Amino acid sequence: GQNIDQPTEMTATEGAIVQINCTYQTSGFNGLFWYQQHAGEAPTFLSYNVLDGLEEKGRFSSFLSRSKGYSYLLLKELQMKDSASYLCAVAPGAGSYQLTFGKGTKLSVIP
């Protein structure tokens, strides 16, 4: 089976750094995705990790440890527009293009 856990809600201050964690237990692993979703809108792609380590893309970075079944999304220099839900999703197996999504973390950025 597939199980993906992430915190339900987080609050952080504008200009600060926030780390959103995701742990997963899946029957296979072929990569982990992070998506951003503003309320009532479509999810949009942020990052993809398939090998261990940190991937940096501007203010956003994503880390993966396959041995620990763990990933995090790091958001730096938070802006009000970063208030959104952040979805962790795992591709469970080689040749599998389905994604299993976590329930999402709703991030509120306050002044």
Next chain:
Amino acid sequence: DADVTQTPRNRITKTGKRIMLECSQTKGHDRMYWYRQDPGLGLRLIYYSFDVKDINKGEISDGYSVSRQAQAKFSLSLESAIPNQTALYFCATSEGTSGNEQFFGPGTRLTVL
């Protein structure tokens, strides 16, 4: 123009009615997906299609059916809608290799009374 479009964007219907949600894409992707999103439950996969001749059930396919009319079109039907099918429905597409992100349509908000 949007790469992935969904129609209608909003729909209110009654229990027992047949409903079709449509998805079109101009990205040239082979793979298409239908998800539903409910508060507190996240995105759940209903059906997916890897090409016109390939249709697969996802996690929650009961009560739904799909049709892949062409590479660019993938429709989701609710044969007899029920209130617990009230949700936000998303169509998505992806390329044919692993590691490629899925691109989502704007969503259809369906309410079944």
